[in-house]
Amino acid sequence: MAAALRIDVVSIFPDYLAPLDLSLVGRARTDGLLDVRVHDLRDFTHDRHRTVDDAPYGGGAGMVMKPEPWAEALGHVVATRDASTPGGPRLVVPGPGGAPFTQARARELAAEPWLAFACGRYEGIDERVYDYAREDLGLPVSVVSLGDYVLCGGEVAVLAIVEAVARLVPGVVGNAESLLEESHEDGLLEYPLYTRPRQWRGRLVPDVLLSGDHAAIAGWRHQQRMTRTAALRPDLLHPSAVDGRVELGVATAGDLPELLTVLHARGRPTSSESLRAGLATGTTWLARRAGRLLGAVRLQEDGGTLRVAAPVLVPDLADDPVADDSLAGQLLQVAERTAVSGIRELVVDDPRPSPGRARTYRRAGYHRRDGRWVRPLVLHEARRDPAAIG
Ligand code: JCK
Secondary structure (H helix, E strand, C coil): CCCCEEEEEEECCHHHHHHHHCHHHHHHHHCCCEEEEEEEHHHHCCCCCCCCEECCCCCCCCCEECHHHHHHHHHHHHHCCCCCCCCCCEEEEEEEEEEECCHHHHHHHHCCCEEEEECCCCCCECCHHHHHHHHCCCCCEEEEECCCCCCCCCHHHHHHHHHHHHCCCCCCCCCHHHHHCCCCCCCCCCCCCCCCCCEECCEECCHHHHCCCHHHHHHHHHHHHHHHHHHHCHHHHCHHHHHCCCEEEECCHHHHHHHHHHHHHCCCCCCHHHHHHHHHHCEEEEEEECCEEEEEEEEEEECCEEEECCCEECHHHHCCHHHHHHHHHHHHHHHHHHCCCCCCEEEECCCCCCHHHHHHHHHCCCEEECCEEEEECCHHHHCCCHHHCC
């Protein structure tokens, strides 16, 4: 039987991939479910020193991988296509600048018949190798990243990706249920796990798990997952706060009732009269998504200073640090762009911000001065056209 998935890996450190002989992936290989072939890039060089790197054109730190050995190695891999893999592999290249490698991407890769991985080293691979693979070899190319930190090469990323993909290949993981039940399949973190003994070093297993009440157990587990997700990964609960399209616009009299409600709900009560007066003497920017009000910020010129009221967000977003950073951050940015020439600094009067909001101010370029948040403006920033917002 032909393997369900063929995987070729090209690296200057083939030994780095030795763990693919072990555990789940190793078993899948001996079971004939995976056909893994590791190639040494240096076998595709022709000089005495088996050179794979050279200095970068344009200068800069470090070395770049030469294109010639890569073209030969990839050509060799493609030339070994057979009846079960007639089309050529999808080329996956780990790199710190790639698209995030996610469970969705793992599912996509697990559905392919053939994957080839190019493990870079040094600062990375000559860009033309990607174009060559696409245009001359006809391979789909995906550059992927494991996360926002810097590794020394692609090998560790390939180990992680192959492991994530292999366990989705039918037959590799025994219990199909354990694949279905999983965290990241439904976007929440996992519930805590317990096994025997019931009491261990003075610690008990939660009673509900021994109750035999399946509905109560499911309810408790769901509540645990929600609490953990809210604490550790709020972005998973409010993805729209991060990547939904936010529209920014200047408030007019028609927006006052909605604004009044939000300010009251956030403990900043004001009268409609003073709010109306504020519209005349300064600028209030609103953030909306699909028409729904999300937050607001008010600006007022005062000599060379632009006074910025602490951005206010609607109650269901206000306590979410991710939403705060995204929305309050965008509102502060608008404040900055509104500043006309003559303004030398922005000042936010917010002496006791929440830790999340303090972080938002710092990320927006403000620093603390005498209980206020101050953002100096350089001249070219102070001449921006407010009409260019959006
Ligand atoms: C593949 C070489 C090392 C080191 C220059 C300038 C940021 C570029 C990865 N999640 C991930 N982190 N790192 C990798 C990864 C790193 C790699 C290679 C994958 C090949 N390197 C390297 C420094 C730079 N940089 C700004 C990095 C590459 C994945 N997947």
